[in-house]
Amino acid sequence: MTDDREKRRLDNTIMEGLRSMPEVDPPKGFSARVMENLEPKRPSAWTRFRLWLTEPRSVTFTPVRMIPVFAAAMVLLVLGFYAMDTNDSGNGMRMSTIRFVLNDSGMNARTVAVIGSFNSWQAHDAAMRFDDATGAWVLEAQLPPGDHEYMFLVDGQKLMADPLAQMTRDDGFGNRNSIVFVNGTYEQAL
Amino acid sequence: MRMDESREVESIRKVLLGDVQAFEFLVRKYQGPVYNLMLRNVGEGDMAADLAQEAFLRAYQRLETFKTGKRFFPWLYTLSLNVARDWLRSKGRDIHVYMENAAVMVRDEDRPDTQTQLNDRLDGGKAFEFVMRLDPKYREALILRFRHDFSMQEIASALGITVSGAKMRISRGLEMIRHQFKEVSNDR
Numbered sequence A: 001m002t003d004d005r006e007k008r009r010l011d012n013t014i015m016e017g018l019r020s021m022p023e024v025d026p027p028k029g030f031s032a033r034v035m036e037n038l039e040p041k042r043p044s045a046w047t048r049f050r051l052w053l054t055e056p057r058s059v060t061f062t063p064v065r066m067i068p069v070f071a072a073a074m075v076l077l078v079l080g081f082y083a084m085d086t087n088d089s090g091n092g093m094r095m096s097t098i099r100f101v102l103n104d105s106g107m108n109a110r111t112v113a114v115i116g117s118f119n120s121w122q123a124h125d126a127a128m129r130f131d132d133a134t135g136a137w138v139l140e141a142q143l144p145p146g147d148h149e150y151m152f153l154v155d156g157q158k159l160m161a162d163p164l165a166q167m168t169r170d171d172g173f174g175n176r177n178s179i180v181f182v183n184g185t186y187e188q189a190l
Numbered sequence B: 001m002r003m004d005e006s007r008e009v010e011s012i013r014k015v016l017l018g019d020v021q022a023f024e025f026l027v028r029k030y031q032g033p034v035y036n037l038m039l040r041n042v043g044e045g046d047m048a049a050d051l052a053q054e055a056f057l058r059a060y061q062r063l064e065t066f067k068t069g070k071r072f073f074p075w076l077y078t079l080s081l082n083v084a085r086d087w088l089r090s091k092g093r094d095i096h097v098y099m100e101n102a103a104v105m106v107r108d109e110d111r112p113d114t115q116t117q118l119n120d121r122l123d124g125g126k127a128f129e130f131v132m133r134l135d136p137k138y139r140e141a142l143i144l145r146f147r148h149d150f151s152m153q154e155i156a157s158a159l160g161i162t163v164s165g166a167k168m169r170i171s172r173g174l175e176m177i178r179h180q181f182k183e184v185s186n187d188r
Helices: A002-019 A030-035 A045-053 A063-085 B003-016 B020-042 B045-061 B072-090 B114-119 B124-133 B136-147 B152-159 B163-187
Strands: A096-103 A112-116 A129-131 A136-143 A146-154 A158-160 A167-170 A176-182
Touching: A002 B124, A002 B136, A002 B163, A030 B020, A030 B045, A045 B003, A096 A146, A096 A176, A112 A136, A136 A146, B003 B020, B003 B072, B020 B045, B020 B072, B020 B136, B045 B072, B072 B152, B124 B136, B124 B163, B136 B152, B136 B163, B152 B163
Parallel strands: none
Antiparallel strands: A096 A136, A112 A146, A129 A136, A146 A158, A146 A176, A167 A176
């Protein structure tokens, strides 16, 4: 403990000695000697632009004057939320929620999926849930505007057209695909 | 940012935009530490002044490479150290082995007399003399840390070593000075 105290005392002495260490003044006229050898710089356009970008600027903040700014910010925020709620696909295309429904009607299906042109006719991630209240298989999906062909895949093997679809199209293999039109302006239920 | 640093930044901006006179503020502000750095390393006033002038000239020429947002002094100090190293190498000397008796640069009025040394061996002046006798690689690290308040990162950058290397040099430097104090104490 005593050694530690002595060490700290010495360290403080050393630090203080360094802080107050004497410095020799440079020769008289030193700065003038330096300056007389310097030529003014000729900044490039890029340097000027970079310096302009990083130039410190003072900003005055007056709470009363900020009210319109806050109001505008709130409007933008609300519009932003609204825009998010319209389910933009990310590529500028507005998505619509489509509700697929298939009445079980005594099929006693174990699984039902919606496969179609919008999911490359793949059953994964397209499984419908069974709604006990209505006795129907249900799936809500986000689809872009346009017409989409689809089928129900029952128990992983049986393809079935949508009995409620307003239009069908021949698939060229003897089956008829159901078609859903999505206009992008409102939600649709099939 | 402190007012002083703000003025530095403004001076640098002006210089880069072609106002050569704005550089004089930086020269006047840092001529002392840069000149003394050279003096510690070459031990002779005229040569130290020439090297300090060369350091400022080099800083002016390379000012475009200085990153605004960083402290100017560590950047200038690093550059000045390189000027000193270049000169020492050109003379066949190395900054790490030079300065056997650096205390020669202490002004007479700052040098404690014999009686004072005997009576008060732990004063700051004594510590300074011990620091000046150190191998320059430890001496400069201690001066940068405790005289110029450099961060460990800034010391590492100025001396061209790692941060852990900078910590080691300061720790080792302090240890060597403590040892010298003990030796003086034992000699009494």
